[in-house]
Amino acid sequence: MAAGEAVVVGVRVRPFNDREQNLDAVLCIDMEGPTTRIRNIDTGDEKTFTFDESFWSHDGFEDDGTGYLRPVPGSKYADQRYVFDTFGQRVLDNAWNGFHCCLFAYGQTGAGKSYSMVGYGYNKGIVPISCEEIFSRIGNEKDPEKRYEVTVSMIEIYNEAIQDLLIDVGLRPKKGLEVRESKALGIYIDGVIKRPVENYEAIETTIEEATNHRTVGSTLMNATSSRAHTVQIIEFKAVTNGSATVSMINLVDLAGSEKAAQTGATGDRLKEGSMINKSLSALGNVIEKLADRGSEKKKNVLIPYRDSKLTRLLQNALGGSSKTIMICALSPASSNHEETLSTLRYADRAKKIKNVAVPNENPQERLMRELREENEKLRKMFEAMQGGVMPDADSIKEMGLAQQEIAAMEGALAEFNKSWEEKVAESREQQEAARLRRSSITPGFSSLQPMMVNLNEDKTLAGRVRFVFSPGRNLIGGAGDESDSDSSSSESESEDQSSSSSDWESSKSKEAQTIEEDEQPTILLGEGVAWHHAVVFNDMDLCSIYAASEEGLQSTFVNGKSLKQLFRAQGIEEKKGICRQVEKPKVTGIELSHADTLVFGRHFFVFVDHTVCAPEILIASGQVDYAQAKREWQMEQLTGVHESLIVATRGGVLGVSHVAELAEKDEIIEEQKAEISELKQQLAATKAELDRYKKMAGGRIAAGANLLGEMYADDLLEGEMDKISFSIRKTFTEAIEQMNDVQAIFTKKAMLRDWKEGVLPELETLPRSILRDQGEQGGSRRSNTHISFADSTHS
Numbered sequence: 001m002a003a004g005e006a007v008v009v010g011v012r013v014r015p016f017n018d019r020e021q022n023l024d025a026v027l028c029i030d031m032e033g034p035t036t037r038i039r040n041i042d043t044g045d046e047k048t049f050t051f052d053e054s055f056w057s058h059d060g061f062e063d064d065g066t067g068y069l070r071p072v073p074g075s076k077y078a079d080q081r082y083v084f085d086t087f088g089q090r091v092l093d094n095a096w097n098g099f100h101c102c103l104f105a106y107g108q109t110g111a112g113k114s115y116s117m118v119g120y121g122y123n124k125g126i127v128p129i130s131c132e133e134i135f136s137r138i139g140n141e142k143d144p145e146k147r148y149e150v151t152v153s154m155i156e157i158y159n160e161a162i163q164d165l166l167i168d169v170g171l172r173p174k175k176g177l178e179v180r181e182s183k184a185l186g187i188y189i190d191g192v193i194k195r196p197v198e199n200y201e202a203i204e205t206t207i208e209e210a211t212n213h214r215t216v217g218s219t220l221m222n223a224t225s226s227r228a229h230t231v232q233i234i235e236f237k238a239v240t241n242g243s244a245t246v247s248m249i250n251l252v253d254l255a256g257s258e259k260a261a262q263t264g265a266t267g268d269r270l271k272e273g274s275m276i277n278k279s280l281s282a283l284g285n286v287i288e289k290l291a292d293r294g295s296e297k298k299k300n301v302l303i304p305y306r307d308s309k310l311t312r313l314l315q316n317a318l319g320g321s322s323k324t325i326m327i328c329a330l331s332p333a334s335s336n337h338e339e340t341l342s343t344l345r346y347a348d349r350a351k352k353i354k355n356v357a358v359p360n361e362n363p364q365e366r367l368m369r370e371l372r373e374e375n376e377k378l379r380k381m382f383e384a385m386q387g388g389v390m391p392d393a394d395s396i397k398e399m400g401l402a403q404q405e406i407a408a409m410e411g412a413l414a415e416f417n418k419s420w421e422e423k424v425a426e427s428r429e430q431q432e433a434a435r436l437r438r439s440s441i442t443p444g445f446s447s448l449q450p451m452m453v454n455l456n457e458d459k460t461l462a463g464r465v466r467f468v469f470s471p472g473r474n475l476i477g478g479a480g481d482e483s484d485s486d487s488s489s490s491e492s493e494s495e496d497q498s499s500s501s502s503d504w505e506s507s508k509s510k511e512a513q514t515i516e517e518d519e520q521p522t523i524l525l526g527e528g529v530a531w532h533h534a535v536v537f538n539d540m541d542l543c544s545i546y547a548a549s550e551e552g553l554q555s556t557f558v559n560g561k562s563l564k565q566l567f568r569a570q571g572i573e574e575k576k577g578i579c580r581q582v583e584k585p586k587v588t589g590i591e592l593s594h595a596d597t598l599v600f601g602r603h604f605f606v607f608v609d610h611t612v613c614a615p616e617i618l619i620a621s622g623q624v625d626y627a628q629a630k631r632e633w634q635m636e637q638l639t640g641v642h643e644s645l646i647v648a649t650r651g652g653v654l655g656v657s658h659v660a661e662l663a664e665k666d667e668i669i670e671e672q673k674a675e676i677s678e679l680k681q682q683l684a685a686t687k688a689e690l691d692r693y694k695k696m697a698g699g700r701i702a703a704g705a706n707l708l709g710e711m712y713a714d715d716l717l718e719g720e721m722d723k724i725s726f727s728i729r730k731t732f733t734e735a736i737e738q739m740n741d742v743q744a745i746f747t748k749k750a751m752l753r754d755w756k757e758g759v760l761p762e763l764e765t766l767p768r769s770i771l772r773d774q775g776e777q778g779g780s781r782r783s784n785t786h787i788s789f790a791d792s793t794h795s
């Protein structure tokens, strides 16, 4: 076996950021040649590491007038070009020589991974410079017989699902794409789009498209930025006289390695954090084991690639036949000492990994050969069976695998045999179809028509997704309910990837059956939004909203109130508020005004009337934000609990769907509890502050003491006390209100618990609002009735 070549490892330290500068951060990193030293400023401990490269980008730079940061004469500052020349060129040289290559960036959030990989503004990173360089090298090719075919794929791994960034968010398979392994094809992502690109501009457009999808995706999922791992895969094929070599270049920008516990994450964020950590700790384990294997002592150690999607995807890059480079981003500040030291240790382990890279032989020939071999194997098995030899369980399994392998290879061969022109034409068709579908999704688009823009917990993502309401009917739809599409696709999921991509289709046809319409939504949202959810009618820039289905009626909210409630309040029969036809609606809808919040399922937006102000101004003003919209919506959800309680009480039946709904309400209650506990803490702090003021003022007035004390006391006497007591009264009032809310929630919770156990509550224990409704309906008293649990459809 060949000796193996070590993974190339470099580290790069960035300048202090503004926050660090404001806090007078202390530098704890030093570099000299390939050596990096880190110092613990508390203990004075110093650790030294040596890498292939130590890039000093902390100081010694200046703006060259265009925004590009270059080294000042005599400094050791490593600018973007230097980093590319050192690592990026190496990747391209390897690809040109027919090797698979991988370059990935690792490091704490904010340490500078994206700066090195993608770059900012004029300071382009390795990815765009490499793309430019590829076409510049192709342009310089002197051999007339040689031609090159380049395709680009862009994926992200988010919450352990691989998503194709070249597919519109609403059209992606919910569970993502699968990583598969085939003897002939190695590790590959099944069904990923490979976009043919013929020049740098085409790559740039492709990256831009993927970035937009990424922004829309993370915004619609209410995710914060930089939480996913992104991978750009450049497939580079060199063809000479009918024979070809194919190299894959994987450029990986890993998510930040912050710890979930440190960020105080809960709910979705915790899941997200632990998923990132799962991938990163799996990566750590793999590196650890590979390093052990590289050290001769543990040659046969098992490498746990299958522990995460990330390690599975990078299997070849880490422990296979790829030429691999790792760049670790370091924060210079002593406040990040612990994380930085852990990054340095990570990097130190990685440099012990050895890969055995071999140039790829002609993939077409290899595929043909492997195909012949597999076919031969299958043929022999069939012959044996015909001769009366019954195969054992292992042979049957082997036959199944051989058939799968053959199918994968045939697919790859068919793709391989397509001419470049065919691939380009096919890709153009796909892009045009996608463009038409997404014509209403226009991040960064500015329009004078009315529109809605997204709200997001992460303020930097708010206002990024804009949906313009064109004159006439605008149908808002989504991928449907998660549980629905899960069940509809579950049968075929494991077998057939392409069928999982029809989540969208299946939810479409299901809804289409129920409402006998096949209208394509003009505005496409994600999960939890029905295929036909709501309609916004734009009549000369006056917009009114309707439901497009029963589901839309219940889960479309304007300023926290459901359409169902709003129509009821206007004395309009609810059903009339459902606007299914393509014609103009028959009743007056709910008129939308500037800054109204809109919620579809769980997607939060704000309506913008451009004649009042532009969306960016509205968002920046803080007049509406996600937190406020969510609070309104949560209160509405709790009202929904009342209603479902009444429905269940009247029917004497609690459906399965109610139980699921109750679980969801529990989550909301937990969130409210957290808010209240925060409020309590604030109250305690204010009380403590007041006590302190009282002591200071009292003591100083009594003693007629020093000037400062007197001034302080005067201030307090001249109204400060009023302010404080007002603030306390206000806080108390808020707290009491919140406590009352919580009390009501707890009552409801206890009732719900009883309910789940089959016991109906005494009517006098129901909150007054329920009693009122119940009274209006002339409901009869029923106590301790045992109820059966059945699906609501039977109730």
Ligand SMILES: Nc1ncnc2c1ncn2[C@@H]1O[C@H](COP(=O)(O)OP(=O)(O)OP(=O)(O)O)[C@@H](O)[C@H]1O
Pocket: 013, 014, 015, 017, 057, 069, 107, 108, 109, 110, 111, 112, 113, 114, 115, 116, 120, 225, 226, 254, 255, 256, 257, 329
């Ligand atoms: N070498 C550098 N020179 C100048 N500025 C830098 C450098 N590296 C990083 N920065 C700046 O530091 C900030 C954080 O960098 P970056 O966004 O690349 O971090 P990251 O590690 O990718 O974070 P995340 O995990 O959140 O994506 C950015 O504002 C970037 O411009």
